[in-house]
Amino acid sequence: EKTFLSQKEGNYVREKTYIYDLKNRKVKYIKRKPGTDKVKIKFIKIPSIPFQDIVTATFYFRKYGIFEVGKETIFPIFAGGKFQNVSFKVVGKEKLSTPFGDIETFKVIPSNNLSPEGAFERKGKVIFWFTADKRHIPVKVIAEVKIGSVSAVLVSAKGKNFDLKKEYEKQRKKSLLEKVMSGELGGD
Template structure:
């Protein structure tokens, strides 16, 4: 479930993460205050002289939680550094003894995504890319850095999960206080909902909330997923800003 939230990406034309930027989270679940950790890092690259951005994620259980339920997922996403469109994504995970390994490659010339599942090849296939910008859930929420959403605002978004696309509505809620490594901050609560034909975790009654800081960085300082089996919460514990040159350029 947290993999759905933290697989990083970009909206077309807007960069959610910049070269050198990284975020780390501590995950709690029930009575386990340190059940897992999440890390997200971004690194600028070039291929044949073309700028690209590689975003890597690692989600894993730790300590007692790892002994009870071993989970580890790694993701690599590659984006066009010029227009911000996702070019390719690959994921590997292990949950107890269950493994997954899949890759998606986007061809905007043909408007298709080639999806390959190396563990369950029957799921492999070619899918049409929906119109507009396609991204993942956490990127939609991080993109509120530039959306300037106010309480009560609603904004549509199309997100990708595995070989499927979800049409969501991002709803802006109230401003709440959240503890962070640099002190208490004001954060807006955002809730992605699936209003038309819910599927996946949304069909099963799952709920997601993300707290976006209202300072100039607009960071996702807290993530929460509620399911019938319980609620998991991720708190931002460490943040590294982008390289100085990019910060100056963005200003």
């Protein structure tokens, strides 16, 4: 298997190729600076099942992480031409206001070594919020990076037989109806 990454951010330009030999548990890592003859080649042994970047690491955590306040999930990642262990720690549970309404979430902070290169290189905290249901959908992330700060909020989530906005609207209506029926809302 082969992965190619072309990264262009201002003056930072790199092309990286990863050639995976899973049978022999090795990766050939080729880093080039376009327009020059500079090529760096490394052969790296795969210690266990690796993940290539912050995105795949986040989705691995979403599926297999320990979602309990105070708990930490640690696993290997292949980034920047090397393997390293990264961790995601659940630091709290909080209600977050989202385009879907107020959602109960887990607040999660990844270890400092989880960082891309270039303009989005991490320079401070990164915080994720995942839904507190069994799907653990990432609904928000904020990060302090080399060029400033970045914030991303999930605004749509649809799939086969799945529409997050409609789900939460249905839950809100049900909750409102329960409050009216119990006498919590409404007149005497």
